[in-house]
Amino acid sequence: MTEPTTQRDRRIDGRGSAEDRSDDQPGTPEGRRVVELLWAPAPQSPVRGPKPRISLPDVIAAGVAIADTEGMAALSMRKVANHLGVGVMSLYTYVPGRSELVELMIDRVYGEHALPSPELPWQQRVEQWARETWRIYDAHPWLLDYNMARLPVGPHVLDVSEALYAALLAAGFSGAENVAISNLIQWQLLGAARSMISDADEARHTGVSAEAYWDSRASFWESYFDWNRYPTMAAIWEAGGFDDPAGWDFERMLDRLLTGIEQSSAVSREPGT
Amino acid sequence: MTEPTTQRDRRIDGRGSAEDRSDDQPGTPEGRRVVELLWAPAPQSPVRGPKPRISLPDVIAAGVAIADTEGMAALSMRKVANHLGVGVMSLYTYVPGRSELVELMIDRVYGEHALPSPELPWQQRVEQWARETWRIYDAHPWLLDYNMARLPVGPHVLDVSEALYAALLAAGFSGAENVAISNLIQWQLLGAARSMISDADEARHTGVSAEAYWDSRASFWESYFDWNRYPTMAAIWEAGGFDDPAGWDFERMLDRLLTGIEQSSAVSREPGT
DNA sequence: TTCAACTCCGTACGCCGTACTGGATTAGAA
DNA sequence: TTCTAATCCAGTACGGCGTACGGAGTTGAA
Numbered sequence: 001m002t003e004p005t006t007q008r009d010r011r012i013d014g015r016g017s018a019e020d021r022s023d024d025q026p027g028t029p030e031g032r033r034v035v036e037l038l039w040a041p042a043p044q045s046p047v048r049g050p051k052p053r054i055s056l057p058d059v060i061a062a063g064v065a066i067a068d069t070e071g072m073a074a075l076s077m078r079k080v081a082n083h084l085g086v087g088v089m090s091l092y093t094y095v096p097g098r099s100e101l102v103e104l105m106i107d108r109v110y111g112e113h114a115l116p117s118p119e120l121p122w123q124q125r126v127e128q129w130a131r132e133t134w135r136i137y138d139a140h141p142w143l144l145d146y147n148m149a150r151l152p153v154g155p156h157v158l159d160v161s162e163a164l165y166a167a168l169l170a171a172g173f174s175g176a177e178n179v180a181i182s183n184l185i186q187w188q189l190l191g192a193a194r195s196m197i198s199d200a201d202e203a204r205h206t207g208v209s210a211e212a213y214w215d216s217r218a219s220f221w222e223s224y225f226d227w228n229r230y231p232t233m234a235a236i237w238e239a240g241g242f243d244d245p246a247g248w249d250f251e252r253m254l255d256r257l258l259t260g261i262e263q264s265s266a267v268s269r270e271p272g273t
Numbered sequence: 274m275t276e277p278t279t280q281r282d283r284r285i286d287g288r289g290s291a292e293d294r295s296d297d298q299p300g301t302p303e304g305r306r307v308v309e310l311l312w313a314p315a316p317q318s319p320v321r322g323p324k325p326r327i328s329l330p331d332v333i334a335a336g337v338a339i340a341d342t343e344g345m346a347a348l349s350m351r352k353v354a355n356h357l358g359v360g361v362m363s364l365y366t367y368v369p370g371r372s373e374l375v376e377l378m379i380d381r382v383y384g385e386h387a388l389p390s391p392e393l394p395w396q397q398r399v400e401q402w403a404r405e406t407w408r409i410y411d412a413h414p415w416l417l418d419y420n421m422a423r424l425p426v427g428p429h430v431l432d433v434s435e436a437l438y439a440a441l442l443a444a445g446f447s448g449a450e451n452v453a454i455s456n457l458i459q460w461q462l463l464g465a466a467r468s469m470i471s472d473a474d475e476a477r478h479t480g481v482s483a484e485a486y487w488d489s490r491a492s493f494w495e496s497y498f499d500w501n502r503y504p505t506m507a508a509i510w511e512a513g514g515f516d517d518p519a520g521w522d523f524e525r526m527l528d529r530l531l532t533g534i535e536q537s538s539a540v541s542r543e544p545g546t
Numbered sequence: 547t548t549c550a551a552c553t554c555c556g557t558a559c560g561c562c563g564t565a566c567t568g569g570a571t572t573a574g575a576a
Numbered sequence: 577t578t579c580t581a582a583t584c585c586a587g588t589a590c591g592g593c594g595t596a597c598g599g600a601g602t603t604g605a606a
Contacts, residue, residue, distance in 0.1 A: 035497065047604085050554080077593080169505050180526070233435050241451060325585095359585075362564080
């Protein structure tokens with residue numbers, strides 16, 4: 001960290017082309033910046049300018065607060081600035097832009113995950129991991145709006161991933177198999193959370209409850225639904241299969257997953273086609 | 274449909290309060306409108322005004338075209354209008370707003386799903402269903418940006434759902450069990466697609482390939498990754514478990530799912546806790 | 547004391563969705 | 577034929593967004 005860091009360097013400076021990096025540091029400038037924000041150990045020594053009135057954690061906390069109460073779509077730089085009592089552009093001193101702020105927010109809430117103790121049996125570890133993940137989705141439903149395909153590579157996100165990998169390793173899965181089962185668990189959890197939580201969440205800040213939503217679509221069921229065209233759905237409906245989210249109830253799903261994994265751990269190891 | 278339908282009625286007219294619906298039709302006005310757009314059989318008889326220069330399918334097709342090439346984020350009403358050679362506000366004659374347009378676009382691309390023949394054995398039906406779904410995600414990656422928790426209730430969306438439910442019914446699953454397994458399949462597919470396709474897709478219109486992305490984060494691996502803090506991840510990495518998406522390769526995943534379901538179909542039926 | 551480094555932020559630009567309003571066009575009623 | 581109501585079409589405008597730019601004020605080190 002020898003070269004001087006001017007404001008222009010710290011700001012995002014609009015995606016420079018591949019040629020214009022004269023230094024030999026790895027990666028792109030934006031990538032380096034966000035990695036530094038996620039991992040940088042200290043706000044480096046006291047420096048030259050005036051004392052900052054806010055801090056990076058403040059900005060992240062404000063973002064989380066707004067997203068928690070109003071949803072991800074309502075999160076704007078102006079609102080964050082307002083919440084902190086500063087001008088909008090001041091935020092760009094701390095954060096390169098909105099999307100990087102979101103990455104930081106995600107890593108920050110992953111820090112709330114209470115990691116399972118390595119001494120527990122693997123089933124309990126996986127179970128606690130799943131419950132904690134669910135709890136975080138429930139506390140911060142805006143996570144569910146995020147694609148989740150490319151999680152930010154932050155310390156807390158990695159802690160959480162490591163915990164699941166480690167639990168599955170204890171169950172006897174390693175390498176690609178471990179990754180596959182880990183993905184199985186995460187995607188099930190995410191899918192169920194999206195179905196259950198984001199309904200309730202959307203209700204909270206649009207004022208339209210899930211029932212009201214379906215009621216608003218009621219004309220469909222009355223006028224257009226064709227019982228002959230969709231016989232299986234009709235049968236499931238009449239059997240109560242859609243009542244309550246019993247089919248993807250969290251407890252049942254967890255049970256299913258664990259027993260499925262146990263079986264797979266017992267049988268195991270015939271390669272695919 | 275006796276009461277006159279003026280433009281003000283057809284337009285979205287800003288979420289009227291619950292009191293102001295004088296008629297006794299079910300659901301909210303917006304809900305009725307989008308349901309009609311999805312299901313209305315014909316553009317009702319020839320009517321009074323000037324001949325329309327474009328049509329609803331044109332608008333939907335333009336939206337799909339733009340989203341296919343530039344991504345969901347780049348889909349704007351202005352671009353759609355431009356693509357059709359009309360003014361922006363003209364679109365609102367055909368579609369209540371952007372979000373409804375997206376719903377219509379989704380149902381439209383679900384119409385590309387080649388439903389499996391009911392005469393095939395259920396495994397082949399599920400397999401073909403999964404391949405078709407994957408193909409559609411691949412052709413229209415912007416679907417993956419959509420939450421997918423609340424799919425639009427359109428005819429094609431329901432056709433696709435019905436096909437999976439029916440195949441699983443043939444496998445012996447009914448009621449809530451059918452729903453649970455159907456969700457399992459869909460969420461796995463969606464998760465895998467989000468991981469694999471949206472990478473490639475993002476690369477296409479941001480110009481940043483997945484390798485370039487990881488390269489841009491390269492400083493992280495060099496400077497910050499702590500092999501002691503993340504031992505399992507390190508082990509998996511060294512074993513090649515992250516190389517290639519072998520762990521969640523589509524074929525392997527499909528195999529895994531089908532055999533898992535078969536086992537579950539054989540064992541089955543011990544209730545949870 | 548000077549000055550470079552730094553924080554803060556007002557202004558402005560180009561996007562976005564869409565409300566409002568009115569003009570042009572047409573089919574049926576008179 | 578003339579009139580009129582229904583309908584399509586769209587210009588203008590408003591409030592919101594992310595953020596580039598440039599400059600004013602503040603501070604510690606030279």
